[in-house]
Amino acid sequence: MSDVYAYLEKxxxxxxxxxxxxxxxxxxxxxxxxxxHNAALMGKKQAGLSWEKLEAACTKFKKDWVNGVVITGGEPTTSSELPELIRFFKRFGFAVKLDTNGSNPERLAECLPLVDYLAMDVKxxxxxxxxxxxxxxxxxxxxxxDLIRAKAKDYxxxxxxxxxxxxxxxxxxxRQLVEGSKRYALQAFIPRDDLPEERYRTVPRTTSARLHELRDRMAGCAGEILLRGT
Structure with a gap:
């Protein structure tokens, strides 16, 4: 069995x-x-899909003109088989993007030579x-x-x-943490009824005005500053 718990059908x-x-x-x-927003994937690792099922999914995605794979979570670097999983996806010709919270630099160092795009949350x-x-x-x-800035192909x-x-x-x-980076994204928080802590379920969605305000405040900290969810 693999460590992949699930995948989006589309x-x-x-x-x-x-x-x-x-x-x-x-x-x-x-x-x-x-x-x-992925509360079901928090906590302990759950049983994963078979490698055969993953292979069938990848074969179908390839026929549907998919040209990339995103490995997300949960936290993917909690998986000891992550490098093997990346190589598995690469065998299908997919470019691979890895999402991480940055808590496992040792595993990240193993994966960076294999990954085409790295997205790290600076919480x-x-x-x-x-x-x-x-x-x-x-x-x-x-x-x-530091590892990502020095060694990631794109990030x-x-x-x-x-x-x-x-x-x-x-x-x-x-800003001090991301200063000098290639790309930095500010994302809107969107409340939902199923968030783990009740206090966040009623917090208003981040306003476009606040995102634009922060873009101006963070100006110059990265080569490119993106806004998402405005």
Whole structure:
């Protein structure tokens, strides 16, 4: 059995820049984000799909003109077989994008030579990590940022902005972390009724005005600054 828990039946045009991509999910995560949109994949790892089923899915996606794969979660770097999984997808000719929270720089270092695009969430400034995501080893986060900037073929850092959480002061901390990067994305938070923590279910969606305000505040921190969900 593989560590892939599930995949989207229909390819995506938004999860991998400039690619028509199949999206595969790995369960299990070492963060406890109360605003996670994939709450079913949090916590312990769950039973995965067989390699035969993955092969059948990839064969179908290939026939449907899919040219990319996104490996997301959960947190994919919790999987010891992640490098093997990337090689599996590459055998079908797919470009591979990996999503990560940056908590496992050792596994990330194994995967970077194999991955075509890397997207890392910078959740908040380091002072906010313990409260927001339940993770305090920010040295690992910094190591992953440094690795990605130095060795990733193509990449982005990104922050999902919650207006009640991401103050100007916190975003100034984030700016210091992503300074000098190739690409940085500011994403709108969208509330849902099934978020892990009730307090986030009623927080208003991030306004376009706040995203534009932060784009101006973060100007110059990266070669390209993107807004998503405006």
């Amino acid at each position: 390819p995506s045009m938004v999860d991998y820049p400039k690619r028509f991509a199949a999206v595969f999910f790995i369960s299990g995560c070492n963060f406890t984000c109360g605003f996670c 908040i400034g380091f002072s906010g990590y313990p409260d927001l995501v339940g993770y305090s080893n920010t040295a690992n986060i910094q190591q992953s940022i 982005e850092f990104r922050t999902t902005v919650i207006e009640t959480v991401h103050s100007d002061e916190q975003m100034d901390e984030v």
